[in-house]
Amino acid sequence: MFWAGVDGVLLRFALTPESGAMTATQLLAADLEHRTPSGTVEIAPGLVSVLLRFDPARTQRDVLAKEMLARARQIMQGPLDIPDSARRWTIPVAFGDADGPQLSEVAQAVGCSPDAAIRQICETELRVLVIGFAPGQPYIGLLPEAWDLPRQSELTPTVPAGAVVVAVRQIVMFGAASATGWRQVGRSAFRSFRPERDTPMPLRAGDAIRFARVSVSEIEALEQKADGLGGAQLEVLR
Structure with missing residues (x-):
């Protein structure tokens, strides 16, 4: 977990594009889109990371970071089944x-x-x-x-x-x-x-x-x- 500027939180699953890490990234991004945390203004998935940008007037970085980390840990417990494409x-x-x-x-x-x-x-x-x-x-x-x-x-x-x-x-x-x-x-x-x-x-x-x-x-x-x-x-x- 990393701070990204004054209004961002970056969660990274791996340093290289491993299959499991890419699947976890897509699962986390889909979960955040479906149940978007309050104050979120952008969800930007990478290959093995998800960047979440927020409005500091509406929420706190620590609150979002704690929620993202909890969701990521739940996803990593598996199964890491990639969601079907829409x-x-x-x-x-x-x-x-x-x-x-x-x-x-x-x-x-x-x-x-x-x-x-x-x-x-x-x-x-x-x-x-x-x-x-x-x-x-x-x-x-x-x-x-x-x-x-x-x-x-x-x-x-x-x-x-x-x-x-x-x-x-x-x-x-x-x-x-x-x-x-x-x-x-x-x-x-x-x-x-x-x-x-x-x-x-x-x-x-x-x-x-x-x-x-x-x-x-x-x-x-x-x-x-x-x-x-x-x-x-x-x-x-x-």
Whole structure:
């Protein structure tokens, strides 16, 4: 437990993105959203931590810290069953070639063919673990253990908007061109942040994600759509 500025409390379950710690984080964040402590103004889950910001005029830091710690300890008693997703996105992606220049390198590291690597990405049950680094940008996981690939030793100077990159069993979709230490395996027409949309950041932590393999020409056509969703389909599950 840490103090975060004058109006924040940060509870951290681990120092690294361990599966149990990530599950506990999502459970705590969901519990805080469902039973929000009085005076809370923001609940921001990370990969293995939850930040709670509060109004000092309405509550005290020690009171919130005590309540968060009690809830966290209760969650850690188990079972650590990740809550079912309320929503599922299916997002088209073009894999390999110019849109995924490091797919073959990744597949070799994982120990399979490029086609098998694509199938694993598309068939794995994935979800948005956290939104961070840039507005609306999702960190998606977890891929199978063989995908626990280290980041590159040097940065790729730029990948395009929509780049689908992988490392440490996770996937990131960039909403804008960016430098990265992760390896690019595909590209989507999905834009995770558009300030002019009614919902500028459509993804939420906990959303289920499925990737659907499509052709380069399909991605190019989807990029012309004004909504910036790149053909993504949303299902409400509960």
